[in-house]
């Protein structure tokens with residue numbers, strides 16, 4: 001009896017062991033798409049694995065700015081393999097082993113571009129295969145002219161239509177102030193030679209879908225931003241709090257985005273130079289808009305609509321023009337650095 005069971009047990013152990021070893025996912029194919037913008041490009045690299053990838057850690061930029069290194073947990077690469085890309089923005093992707101459960105993907109971009117942003121996400125399909133999507137925003141090293149001329153800026157006037165945003169003590173709607181400032185900024189940017197795209201120019205919901213949820217609404221704003229391939233995305237909002245004494249300016253960027261951080265600091269500083277308001281600082285946030293747009297993106301809270309003094313400032317058309325001018329100065333500073 002024992003003699004018959006032992007080989008079966010050994011076989012089962014063998015199968016389990018084999019499963020554990022072959023569990024690691026192997027690369028099936030890589031795809032590469034490019035969307036070109038003004039002095040920028042968004043490169044998407046999609047890597048299909050034959051089984052599940054558990055983690056993707058991008059943004060490990062190597063010694064040069066034109067190399068992206070990505071750690072893939074669950075991927076298994078025995079030998080170095082190379083896939084050549086079209087060479088216009090990225091030359092090749094190299095897969096190499098990196099420890100027991102990790103593999104590393106190295107994407108070599110062309111030297112003329114720097115990686116401004118990068119994101120990684122995993123989509124696991126019903127058949128158990130994982131697709132890793134790496135999104136890189138590439139920007140030229142600067143055209144020497146600096147400045148804002150020729151840049152494409154998306155302006156998002158927060159809220160609108162059925163969504164009023166916060167409401168001030170005298171009944172002012174956030175959505176009306178954000179639109180007024182955005183339109184003023186649009187005018188000023190056009191004068192400076194920038195291309196401006198507004199997510200809305202009237203009091204309306206951005207989504208064309210009737211009764212869209214907040215999630216769909218925000219998603220549609222990101223779709224607008226991505227489709228237009230802009231250089232930066234600026235969302236304008238007003239803050240609000242239960243206590244009327246609280247006031248000040250704060251600007252958000254998506255955590256981990258270096259370019260977003262640089263843009264947020266430039267705009268916050270400029271707003272502080274312009275107004276005698278409390279500096280609440282630059283902060284990171286996980287706002288949907290910031291997380292889901294691949295270009296440097298900020299959300300600025302100009303002041304507190306819940307604070308009566310700041311509400312009065314916000315409704316003045318002179319102040320609205322100054323808010324716009326301060327954001328413009330911040331943008332110019334960002335692009336000239």
Ligand SMILES: [Zn+2]
Nearest residue numbers: 158165237238
């Ligand atoms: Zn808001």
